Amino acid sequence: MRFVDEFRDAELARTLGTEIAALAEPGRHYKVMEVCGGHTHTIYKHGIEDHLPESVELVHGPGCPVCVIPMGRVDDGIHIAKQPDVIFTCFGDMMRVPGGDGSLIDAKAEGADVRFVYSPLDALKIARNNPDKEVVFFAIGFETTAPSTALTLMRAKAEGVTNFSVMSNHVTIVPPLMALLESPDLRLDAFIGPGHVSTVIGCRPYEFIPSDYGQPVVVAGFEPLDHLQSIYMIMRQLDQGRSEVENQYGRVVPWEGNLRALEILEEVFELRPYFEWRGLGFISQSALALTDAYSDFDAELRFNIPGVRVADPKACQCGEVLKGVIKPWECKVFGTACTPETPIGTCMVSSEGACAAYYNFGRFARSKARAGA
Amino acid sequence: MTAGGARVELPTYDPQSYGAVCATVDGCLVCGDVAVPVTVIEPGEADALCEDEHGARGAVGVELVVPVTEGDRLLVHGGVAISRLAPDRAGDSPERSDRPHDRPKGSDRPHDRAERRESA
Numbered sequence: 001m002r003f004v005d006e007f008r009d010a011e012l013a014r015t016l017g018t019e020i021a022a023l024a025e026p027g028r029h030y031k032v033m034e035v036c037g038g039h040t041h042t043i044y045k046h047g048i049e050d051h052l053p054e055s056v057e058l059v060h061g062p063g064c065p066v067c068v069i070p071m072g073r074v075d076d077g078i079h080i081a082k083q084p085d086v087i088f089t090c091f092g093d094m095m096r097v098p099g100g101d102g103s104l105i106d107a108k109a110e111g112a113d114v115r116f117v118y119s120p121l122d123a124l125k126i127a128r129n130n131p132d133k134e135v136v137f138f139a140i141g142f143e144t145t146a147p148s149t150a151l152t153l154m155r156a157k158a159e160g161v162t163n164f165s166v167m168s169n170h171v172t173i174v175p176p177l178m179a180l181l182e183s184p185d186l187r188l189d190a191f192i193g194p195g196h197v198s199t200v201i202g203c204r205p206y207e208f209i210p211s212d213y214g215q216p217v218v219v220a221g222f223e224p225l226d227h228l229q230s231i232y233m234i235m236r237q238l239d240q241g242r243s244e245v246e247n248q249y250g251r252v253v254p255w256e257g258n259l260r261a262l263e264i265l266e267e268v269f270e271l272r273p274y275f276e277w278r279g280l281g282f283i284s285q286s287a288l289a290l291t292d293a294y295s296d297f298d299a300e301l302r303f304n305i306p307g308v309r310v311a312d313p314k315a316c317q318c319g320e321v322l323k324g325v326i327k328p329w330e331c332k333v334f335g336t337a338c339t340p341e342t343p344i345g346t347c348m349v350s351s352e353g354a355c356a357a358y359y360n361f362g363r364f365a366r367s368k369a370r371a372g373a
Numbered sequence: 374m375t376a377g378g379a380r381v382e383l384p385t386y387d388p389q390s391y392g393a394v395c396a397t398v399d400g401c402l403v404c405g406d407v408a409v410p411v412t413v414i415e416p417g418e419a420d421a422l423c424e425d426e427h428g429a430r431g432a433v434g435v436e437l438v439v440p441v442t443e444g445d446r447l448l449v450h451g452g453v454a455i456s457r458l459a460p461d462r463a464g465d466s467p468e469r470s471d472r473p474h475d476r477p478k479g480s481d482r483p484h485d486r487a488e489r490r491e492s493a
Contacts, residue, residue: 119452
């Protein structure tokens with residue numbers, strides 16, 4: 001298959017692994033964070049770590065939008081979903097994220113009209129087809145997804161659709177990176193930058209990482225060889241004493257991003273003063289709310305939501321996992337009380353969450369390693 | 374699927390929906406930052422009929438990448454095309470060579486968070 005098979009060549013993967021090992025300085029330990037949940041998924045699904053020397057450690061970052069949703073926002077969504085004459089729409093994985101009192105799929109089982117969609121445009125279509133209902137879209141995602149929400153709102157406004165609104169939980173990628181870089185308990189050597197987020201925002205927003213923190217960033221694609229090549233490029237920078245932003249995913253990511261997408265984001269969204277991230281706490285200017293021009297479509301204004309902050313379950317260590325402080329299997333409830341079927345924490349919900357990815361693809365390897373040790 | 378002991382019937386795919394294009398990739402499209410390469414079959418200004426690698430067809434919002442013409446290769450996320458596959462790079466193979474990266478020479482501008490925030 002074009003764009004897939006050629007990026008899964010085992011021989012090239014082995015060669016890249018050898019070259020990465022050759023660039024590793026003896027006695028030095030390298031910690032490289034992949035920001036994006038899709039990269040985490042690739043690492044475990046394709047066994048990327050098996051091609052790396054032991055001195056190169058991959059740390060999983062907060063780039064899964066489902067995983068960083070705080071429980072209180074889920075409860076707010078459920079509150080809206082349970083209102084009469086409401087059709088509540090969201091992306092599939094969001095349905096299973098536990099709030100303080102159940103998930104959206106629990107609410108659906110109890111009678112609420114909750115539907116999953118693949119696109120906010122599908123939610124708008126539901127609104128057009130159900131003029132006697134209030135259709136709400138629970139928007140999540142980074143800058144990759146926010147343009148599709150913005151485009152949908154622009155169409156809704158142009159068409160004069162009045163029974164459609166959005167509860168925006170869109171977040172931005174740079175503020176959490178800054179929070180991680182300022183975190184005293186996390187020492188990283190480099191970042192693997194998100195691929196499709198960068199399709200929208202381009203590569204320039206990451207330039208503060210090498211300039212202010214001296215760490216390389218390589219924007220990477222999602223196939224196994226994309227990932228290994230990006231690690232090779234990082235190791236080459238470190239070997240040569242360089243730190244800059246490089247773009248491994250040039251076949252898709254323009255350096256300046258998608259200017260049209262950035263324009264519509266500016267028209268529809270504005271930065272919230274602060275937003276709560278699961279595990280990372282409140283981060284200023286890290287999330288998007290609707291601008292005044294689109295306030296008629298703001299579900300948070302249209303419905304009276306509780307807005308109560310809910311503490312994460314004590315046993316759950318998603319926060320430490322999201323910050324890369326602990327590995328998924330080091331969480332007390334990983335694979336026992338918390339599994340993909342009965343998730344306690346959000347990292348176990350999405351297939352791109354570090355815990356679910358590891359549970360699905362990596363736990364046996366880890367068990368083997370432990371047995372060997 | 375069960376939830377809270379109750380059986381929940383999930384909706385079926387609408388073959389004309391964006392999901393038909395995106396459902397071929399495993400994982401959550403949002404969490405996985407998934408984008409699907411498609412080919413334009415019938416161009417349009419707002420939506421275009423597109424086909425993915427498996428032959429699945431669906432309408433895709435193309436306002437962020439217009440103009441599009443038949444045969445263009447796009448990358449779709451959440452039913453909306455967010456990028457084009459660069460024609461001169463679409464066939465790039467990921468060799469382990471020192472492929473030049475995309476950073477334009479002489480573009481060592483300092484990062485500008487304020488500008489990016491404005492954009493957001």
